[in-house]
Each structure stands twice: as structure tokens, then as C-alpha cells.
Amino acid sequence: MLARMTETARITAEQFTTLIHETIPLSRVWAFEVLSLGYGTATLRIGFREEQLRAGGTINGPTLMTLADTALYAAVLSRVGFEPLAVTSDLSFKFLRKPAQAALLGEATLLRCGKRLAVGEVRIRSEGSDALVTHATGTYALP
Amino acid sequence: MLARMTETARITAEQFTTLIHETIPLSRVWAFEVLSLGYGTATLRIGFREEQLRAGGTINGPTLMTLADTALYAAVLSRVGFEPLAVTSDLSFKFLRKPAQAALLGEATLLRCGKRLAVGEVRIRSEGSDALVTHATGTYALP
Amino acid sequence: MLARMTETARITAEQFTTLIHETIPLSRVWAFEVLSLGYGTATLRIGFREEQLRAGGTINGPTLMTLADTALYAAVLSRVGFEPLAVTSDLSFKFLRKPAQAALLGEATLLRCGKRLAVGEVRIRSEGSDALVTHATGTYALP
């Protein structure tokens, strides 16, 4: 555990941002900001925009799911390094509270990183709030 | 079971399309097409566009997840009628195969529809193929 | 697809029953009966016993989860052959209806079987009823 704590992320926020901008066209529109990257952890932020709304004036599920998926991708690459071809094999979401019309923060933490699979969880909150909006767990298959 | 089979959808494809266009701005961009609506079933199609790509030349997870979520929403409203405020309480995805650069079909079926919760599954395939690309299960909370 | 349909199960019901009896002590108590095994499909039955009850007079979750897990294990081995060390890497359950005090049938179908992972779903019903009691999806990691 000590080794793990002192290790640093194997990809920088800039490398990750460039990667997703170059390979995932939509990420330029979504405009995620990488707030922090550790060894197996990542926190991403997405600003609020009207396009994220759904009936009821709350942020739609796809925005929450995209944030979770991307934050988990960043956490995986922070452990295994620059591996664009890591792909999601499963994702499970609990939508806990309707998010306010505000920026969202997604905090991903790996629970296990093996040779073939990396499993992690993501906690999403509205900026400035402690209440969980969404909880996700997911698995990435490593190439 | 007989009653269920002879009942018809409580919302039309036009009503559903208008609803999501008016309340979910992004749905105008995603451009889902409702191919069929039954009583507790819905099949939606989304055409292929470059914005859906990710590293590896395959369609990204958010496109698959948005299709599943929207198809399930349609299946729920086909049972309970025009209830825009039905909201997803959970969604679980298995990403089974990397989709080709082609249109996707999402076929949603309710497994149970109670007074408070509707649970269903969604099967996503590439147009013209039998192989499952993604399987999803999810729950909508009814207002 | 043709090849798949004409292939037969790579393990027999007797081999599977012997395997779980020898390596999973509890399976002798649970007393699953393998009703059918195809190439990637398996139907298991568990008789009703008082030990399966929970508050409310319905069958408890662990009984349903154990049936699903074991039926999926059988479906996996029906594709990959005698591989006792295949292990569950994830399982997701939707508990749809409270089961009556009756035998349960679990019908597992693989959705995809790759070299490293096999993904499938399980549908559980009370014997003699069409209504789904539980739906499960899960992944086995192959050795």
C-alpha cells in the first residue's frame, strides 16, 4: 500500500485531455476539465450548459454517464499509462438525486487494477455540494 | 398476459419524439428515430455520425448508453402514458462487442411495470447484424 | 450462427452436477437439478424448502442469487468445457416480484463468450408461472 500511495499518475492531465480531444470528437463539445490525477484516481469537472437538461429542469442521464465513463477512463490510464484502447466492459449507475443546474464533479477511484481488467467507482456531486448525485461502478478491459 | 398482448402503446412515436425534442435539447442532435412502439416495448434507431467515434474507430460508450436510456424511457411511457417526469433510478450496461461504424438499433422491453418502478432491458445491435453490441437493464421511478 | 446452433454442450448435466458437488460443499445442500444444457444455455431447478424463506413469507435473495450464479456457471461451462476455475467477476440482479413458496427455475443464456470473459443473463421464474421473479446479468472470467 505504501508503494501505491507514493506512486504518481502515469499520464498527465494534458496528455489525457489531448487524447480524448483527438480520439473522441464529442469530448471537445462536452469540455471536461481534469481537476486532478493521482495513481488510480481522477477528478473531472463539466460545466453546466442548457444542452444537458431534461424534462423537470434537471441534468440528463447521458451527461452523468459520460462524465462517469470519462473519469473512470482517466483513472485507469493514470495506473496503466497511455493506453487509448482500454475499453469499458461494463458500467452500473445509481442515480441518487436530481442534479441542480450547476457544474458537476466526477471523482473516480480504482478498486482493483489487474493485468486484464481494471475496476473502479465514480462519485458525482454538484459543484459546491456534498450530496452524491450519482454513484457508478465499472470495468475497463485492458489491451 | 392476454390483456397485455392486446393492449396498445399509451404514447405514439410522434408524441414521444416531440416530448424528447422539447424537454431534452440534446435529443435534437442525437436524432433518434422511433421505429416501433408497443405496450411496454420500443425500438429506437440512431444513425451513424463521426461524433460518435472513440479511440479504436468504434462507437463510444455515451452513444450506446444514451440510446439505451432513451429506448427504455420510450418503453416506460408506452406503458404508463405521457409522464415526462419518470426518471432513471439505475442503469447497468454490458458492452459486449465493439460496434461497427453503422446505425444502431436499441430494442427495449419492460420486465415489470409496477406503480412506483418500471424495470426493463435493452438490447443494442448494429443495423443489419444479429450480434448483440450492448445489453442494458434499468429502472425508472414513476411520479 | 448456424455452427452455434448445431453445436452441443461441452459438459453434461452429470459432469456439472458432480463438479459442483465435489468442489462446492454447499451445493449438496442447495440440491440444484440441471434440467437442460445446450451450447451456451442451461436451465437449473431448485426445490422449495423452508430454509429459503425470509420476512414476509417469500424466498430470500441469497437463494435467488445462488441459483442465478450456478445457472450461469453451467451455461459458461457448456461453452468452454470443463473449467472449474472459471470465476464470477460481476453479477447484477433485478428482483422483480416476490417469489411464491414454490420451486424456482433459472434459465441462463450466454450473450457473448470470448477468450477471457463470458457474459450472460439469467431469468428466474417460479415453476409453473410465466412471470419473471428475478433477472440477472453476469460475467465469468475464464482461466
Add this chain to the structure above:
Amino acid sequence: MLARMTETARITAEQFTTLIHETIPLSRVWAFEVLSLGYGTATLRIGFREEQLRAGGTINGPTLMTLADTALYAAVLSRVGFEPLAVTSDLSFKFLRKPAQAALLGEATLLRCGKRLAVGEVRIRSEGSDALVTHATGTYALP
């Protein structure tokens, strides 16, 4: 949040143990021990026994799933009080590492407790180890 931290569990370990012994016959065999109960949290322990084994000399999935389900049940009742008829509506498991032949601890924490649904997560470790063996999330429907 302050109120939440200073509130105490609305059921005692003794009440919970009596409840499951009286209404879930199998729980007498599983012999869970409630190590702690807070307001929305619960830690349960299950000693190791040979019946829990599976092929490969590791503890079987049903033991892990039963521990998670029961710990989550305790955490739910610690918030809502003595409500035996709260029932699981979904459970999702990630099996992260093969557990050693040792006692298991399951630590449940509610992520949200509404009027109709309580959602929580459970972390399972082998006694004396920090490594996560299993992660679960689940929902209980409240009567």
C-alpha cells in the same frame, strides 16, 4: 449533515440479529455477527467455514452475496427502524479478489435514503486485510 452524524441507529444489533434469526431460517446457519451499527451504516462479520468453499479453494460467491445483502439490510434498518418488510430491489456485485480462507467483514453505508428507496454500497474484506474482496451496490424498497 450535522444532524445525520449525531443521530444514532434506529435498531440495535440485538434487534437485528433476533429479526433475521426469526424470519430468515438460513441466517442461523450463516451466523452473521453485527460488529457495529450506526445511523445508515453497519459492519457484519461471518466466520470462515468449509461449506463456503468453491473450486480453487476460495470462498464462493453466494457467501459474499449473502453477507453484502444482509449488511445492507442492517444499514437500511439502522435508518428506517424496525421494518422487516423492506426488500431488495436490485444488487450489483464486483468480485475483485479471491478471498482467503478467513472470516469476512462486510461494511455497508447508505448513499441515499428516501421515502420509498434506500440505496447503499457494501465493501467486503477478509479479516485483517485492507484489500477489497468484493464491492456491492444495492437498493431496498421501503414498505
